[in-house]
Amino acid sequence: MKNNFIVAFAAAVCVSLPAMAQTEEIIEDFVPSEMNQHGQQYPMVNSQGYARFKVNAPEAQSVVVTLGLGGQGGTKLEKQEDGTWIGTTAGPMDEGFHYYHLIIDGAAVNDPGTNNYFGSCRWESGIEIPAADRDFYALKNVPHGNVQQVLFHSPSTDSELRAFVYTPPQYGKTDKKYPVLYLQHGWGEDETAWSSQGHANLIMDNMIAAGEIEPFIIVMTYGLTNDVKFGTIGQFDAKEFEKVLVDELVPYIDANFNTIADRDHRAMAGLSMGGIETKLITLRRPEVFGYYGLLSGGTFSPEELDGNGVHKVFVSCGSKENPDRVVESVNALKAAGYDATSYVSPGTAHEFLTWRRSLKEMAPLLFK
């Protein structure tokens, strides 16, 4: 156990928090996590990346937070005299957003201190370890685009489905038409992920305000991923979702928004299982999408793209995932003459800071 702790701690220090190497002492500069509910003090985070939790559970026998360093089995809270339970992670966490929940006497429930984020096929608690580069997704006094909840009829599923549509700041004030990125969440998540924990709208607002990108629309819908069992992911073909996306949602968006409705101005990207969907659907329907992005969601080989006519490929992951595979696959694409870009997010794993950064890196490359 102690060895595990040292190994995990050392890894975290080396990769994401080199400034921590000089000390293991916890600095008492904790502040409320920015993902907390209004007015809630806990959970807190400090400048080193430690997280501290406090839960009121006067009659409980055990309170555990499912968050901590790898292999530690979460953070066990200690009961206080006033009936609250307090505990601090055994070491600094990776920068960025983390899902978690509480186990109170065996019951898996959310921390009443935090807002809720859909992950692991349920609404989860969330905490944010401030990242050094957090300015790019901060809420600032710049012109803001809107995130529009759209309900569209889906004949193939016989239901009214939901999408969220980011429209940039000047959208609708003129007849100007915009390119569109279809951006998918991962397994266990839903259509709320990219604009909630992903801050996709704030990333766009800030890049547009800084003149770093030309404005475009982003469409985020539910990828029908959450009924897929992990053991069967190899058989997942995304054909049901392809119908919803390509035959139902794309026409709805083009009919109801000011879009440039052709493949040269339409991109598809996704994180994790959303990347798998992106790969499956773009390879089968190259006439619909001209730009592809896989964020911690696989790679393309030159053979797979042969004859596809793709304009650009973006492939990324966190440095704690499998960055070599990402970089090598993109190098192979380049060698075969494709316009491809790889990106590795420093110090992050299969989590949302990897994907926020990936969106920031991918956005300027699209529709060029």
Next chain:
Amino acid sequence: MKNNFIVAFAAAVCVSLPAMAQTEEIIEDFVPSEMNQHGQQYPMVNSQGYARFKVNAPEAQSVVVTLGLGGQGGTKLEKQEDGTWIGTTAGPMDEGFHYYHLIIDGAAVNDPGTNNYFGSCRWESGIEIPAADRDFYALKNVPHGNVQQVLFHSPSTDSELRAFVYTPPQYGKTDKKYPVLYLQHGWGEDETAWSSQGHANLIMDNMIAAGEIEPFIIVMTYGLTNDVKFGTIGQFDAKEFEKVLVDELVPYIDANFNTIADRDHRAMAGLSMGGIETKLITLRRPEVFGYYGLLSGGTFSPEELDGNGVHKVFVSCGSKENPDRVVESVNALKAAGYDATSYVSPGTAHEFLTWRRSLKEMAPLLFK
């Protein structure tokens, strides 16, 4: 205890569920509440209005649901051999939406079975007892408007604030301009309430599809109500919120949406504390709003409206609130020559079915 139960039960039967009078036997036709998380079976509701809860908490000593008949102190769940806890309300609940949470060994946490709704100044669990008239707020295959998340700069609070804007189905396809209703949530709630638990967008979609109303825009923002303590509500003057609403948000909406930007095409209404805000702000700023709605949120006297120039007043509440006061106040307004309408929601208390129905009754009266 038994007497309380009989009184409460009889009241519920008489007012909202007359068909129940013949039997106290629970009919085993429970189905998952429509407010549940995807794929979750519990909580369940039956055709009589009983609610049944099931929570996994194998090591807990006590699990209580803060929902039940008045005076019953909630519903105590019973531990099962498999580590789950199950319980059914002591009688039928009022039709419509109810907030609640769990108390697990003294910890106030949400039911992992349900989605989350902001009420009581925190994200709460929610359950829906199907109402006989639920069709008017059902999600149907009709043309849908969008609910747009808007972020606007607020100089008076030095922050970026959020509003949700319902735009009707054909909005933006032509240059057509629309009237606007500013619609406020109650104390403990926030700007998500009306389009989440309130279904305001679905109510509008359905009424527009049925030709029952001319389309209009609805704007929903946070009323700065939740830092007000109940003991000081008498001193609450809504002056900070008036600045945000009238001097910051109204101009933002008029600059960024296709509105008819005058008092003759601008209404304000609110539920509970949102009604108090509506009254305070419309009386101080009659040049801004021409139509007023108080939903379980007070009344107007003829003297208060003297010289105000209001076009129409709508006042409502649930039959289990103070309906006489609502009806009498509106009769007094009518006698004084005002165009005023009262509405009493049958069988409901200070809860969201009262306000969904109130919106449905109020909408056809506005902007006429």
